[in-house]
Amino acid sequence: MLRVLLLLAAGVALGLWSAEAVLRNGPPFGVAAAGPWRLETRAGVADADPYTRAELARGGEIPLALGEGLQLVARVDDDGAKLDSRCVYSLGPRVPPARFWTLEIADRDGYPLDNPDGRTTFRSGELLRSGDGAFTIRIGAQVQPGNWLPVGAKTGFELVLRLYDTPLSAVGDEIQRSAVPRILRERCS
Amino acid sequence: MRPRLAPLLYALAVVVTLAAFVHLTAVWLIPRYATRDAYSTVQRLGAPDATIPVAAGVDGKDAFPLLDPATPLAFCLYDLTRGPTRVTLPMGRPGFMALSFHASSGVAFFALTDRAANGGKIEAVLVTADQLKILQAHDDEDHPSQDLRILAPAPAGFALARALAESPALTGDAQAAAKRLTCKVEPSPG
Numbered sequence: 001m002l003r004v005l006l007l008l009a010a011g012v013a014l015g016l017w018s019a020e021a022v023l024r025n026g027p028p029f030g031v032a033a034a035g036p037w038r039l040e041t042r043a044g045v046a047d048a049d050p051y052t053r054a055e056l057a058r059g060g061e062i063p064l065a066l067g068e069g070l071q072l073v074a075r076v077d078d079d080g081a082k083l084d085s086r087c088v089y090s091l092g093p094r095v096p097p098a099r100f101w102t103l104e105i106a107d108r109d110g111y112p113l114d115n116p117d118g119r120t121t122f123r124s125g126e127l128l129r130s131g132d133g134a135f136t137i138r139i140g141a142q143v144q145p146g147n148w149l150p151v152g153a154k155t156g157f158e159l160v161l162r163l164y165d166t167p168l169s170a171v172g173d174e175i176q177r178s179a180v181p182r183i184l185r186e187r188c189s
Numbered sequence: 190m191r192p193r194l195a196p197l198l199y200a201l202a203v204v205v206t207l208a209a210f211v212h213l214t215a216v217w218l219i220p221r222y223a224t225r226d227a228y229s230t231v232q233r234l235g236a237p238d239a240t241i242p243v244a245a246g247v248d249g250k251d252a253f254p255l256l257d258p259a260t261p262l263a264f265c266l267y268d269l270t271r272g273p274t275r276v277t278l279p280m281g282r283p284g285f286m287a288l289s290f291h292a293s294s295g296v297a298f299f300a301l302t303d304r305a306a307n308g309g310k311i312e313a314v315l316v317t318a319d320q321l322k323i324l325q326a327h328d329d330e331d332h333p334s335q336d337l338r339i340l341a342p343a344p345a346g347f348a349l350a351r352a353l354a355e356s357p358a359l360t361g362d363a364q365a366a367a368k369r370l371t372c373k374v375e376p377s378p379g
Contacts, residue, residue, distance in 0.1 A: 003200075011204040015211025023216070046298035046342055054216045056295040057223035060230055061255045062262075062349060065289040065300035071255070100285050100353055102259040110254030121258045125355045162257050164285050164353060165302055 023055050034175040036080070036183050037072040037161065044068070061110065069098070069164040075108075075156075077183045083158065085151040087188040088140030091159070094133065096179045098163035100124050103137065105149055106158050115141075115152025122149045138186075159183065220294055227253060228293045231264055231347045240265045240370050260285075260351045261364040265372035269344040273320045273375040275336075276348045278311045282366050285353040290315065290339060292346040299339050313337045314375060317344055348372055 029049050030042030042052045043063035056063060064071050076082055077089060095101050103122040107113045112120040122137055128147055129135045138144035139159070141151045151157060161181070168175065220226065230252055235241040243252055243262040256262065267274040278288045280303060288311045289300040301311045314336045316324060321340060328334055350370035354363035 007200055007203050008207065011207025012211050014204060014208035016215055018208065019212045019215040019219075022212075023219075044297045044300075046292075046296055048296045050216050050220075053295060054219040057220040057226035059254055060223075060225040060227055062227045062253050062291065063295075063297050065287075065291075065297035067300035068287040068289055068297075068302060068351065073255075100355070102257055104257060104259075106255065111251055112258055119357075123259050123355065160255065160257075162260075164260075164287075165304070 019054075022051065023058055026055060032175050034072075034177050034180045036074040036076045036078055037175070037180045038074070039070060039072045039175060043071075059110065064162065069162055070166055070168060072161040072163070072180065074159045074161070074183055077185050079185065081185065082156055083183075084188065085141060085154050085157055088138060088142065088144070088186045090136050090138055090184050090186055091181050092134060092136040093181070094135070094179075095124075095161065095181055096163055096166060096168045096175070098124075098168070099165035101161065101163045101166075103149065104160040104162070105139065105151060106160050107153070108156055108158060110158070110160075113152055113155075113157050115150045117150045119150060122147065140186075226295050227291065228295055228345075228347065231266065235264060235266050235347070237266050237268060237271075238372065238374075240368055240372070242364060242368050260353050261360060261367050262349055262351055263364075263367040263370050264347045264349045265370055266347050267315055267341075267345070267372050269315060269317050269320065269341055271374045272377060273314050273316045273324065273338075275314050275373045275375050276312065276371070277373075278350045278370045280306050280309050280311070280366075281369065282352070282362065284355055284359075284363075285351075286311070286366060287351040288313070288370070289349045289351065290341070290346065291349060292341065292343045294343065296342075298342055301337075313339045315339050315341045315348075317341060 030040060030052050032039045032041050040052060042048045044066040101124045105113050105120050127135050135147060137147040137149055139149045139151060240263050286303040287300055289297050291297050305311060316338050318340060321338060350367040352363040352366040354360040
């Protein structure tokens with residue numbers, strides 16, 4: 001009898017743990033990845049799958065609707081290492097075509113990561129570009145020349161790239177690796 | 190060895206089957222019982238017929254995760270059991286603006302941007318399947334309705350206005366633009 005109860009308990013625990021683990025790392029389906037960037041392709045459509053729905057309900061996020069734009073999230077750099085506020089990263093040289101885009105620095109839960117400058121977002125209109133349209137945004141705690149997005153708290157963070165009014169299609173489409181910006185670690189302190 | 194292996198495999202099969210069942214049930218039940226999902230938060234913040242601005246920024250904790258600080262939002266709740274609901278977002282400014290529709294389940298089921306604006310506004314009428322039939326029955330064939338009718342997947346949800354502030358200085362302007370969103374129950378036809 002005890003053995004049966006133990007088996008049942010193990011089954012329930014394994015089921016709950018696996019559901020939690022899967023949702024913590026984002027839904028297993030409907031995710032397009034391009035380099036370090038992840039895009040939940042089913043978040044902004046009416047027929048979202050149960051995993052995407054559960055993840056949205058759990059996180060409390062209002063997804064960008066398909067037709068408004070796309071949201072790409074990166075938690076790691078191009079080498080797969082977690083983004084760390086003690087390091088300086090360079091992001092570029094281009095983003096997928098969009099009428100307007102913003103790059104936000106957020107904490108692991110998706111809330112703006114406070115910093116002394118009170119500036120958590122870089123907008124495409126503020127960008128300094130070189131002659132061929134390429135750009136580099138430096139992300140780090142220390143003041144950087146050119147395009148700079150400050151990092152405040154000494155924690156991990158994520159980068160959120162939002163493309164508004166973009167011709168890039170998310171549903172069923174792979175995003176080309178060359179279309180998304182690279183995130184390269186320059187140095188760490 | 191053999192007699193001991195069979196009960197072990199049997200036990201493993203029981204655990205894995207039960208785990209799979211619990212896993213799928215949990216994923217399926219989460220949206221039904223979530224209290225922090227977007228629609229629950231919207232309901233706490235809002236009231237029917239009111240347009241509520243959503244502040245995004247680093248001052249205090251935002252109401253929702255993953256809000257873009259560059260795009261102030263405003264929402265209004267709709268309840269189609271009260272009748273078809275006309276959702277209007279006047280433009281009044283250049284730049285990116287969007288109107289999206291979210292069901293109580295959290296999914297975004299439709300969106301329009303300023304490119305779809307007509308007569309200086311983005312406008313749509315949200316209806317249920319039954320309401321759509323009634324409206325179509327009352328349509329005048331010689332003067333067809335100019336309304337964009339959108340079939341909502343569930344009677345309750347919210348409409349969200351998004352106005353982009355191209356620079357931080359334009360945030361106030363974008364907030365004011367998003368707040369011009371309205372949700373109004375339509376008078377019944379006929």
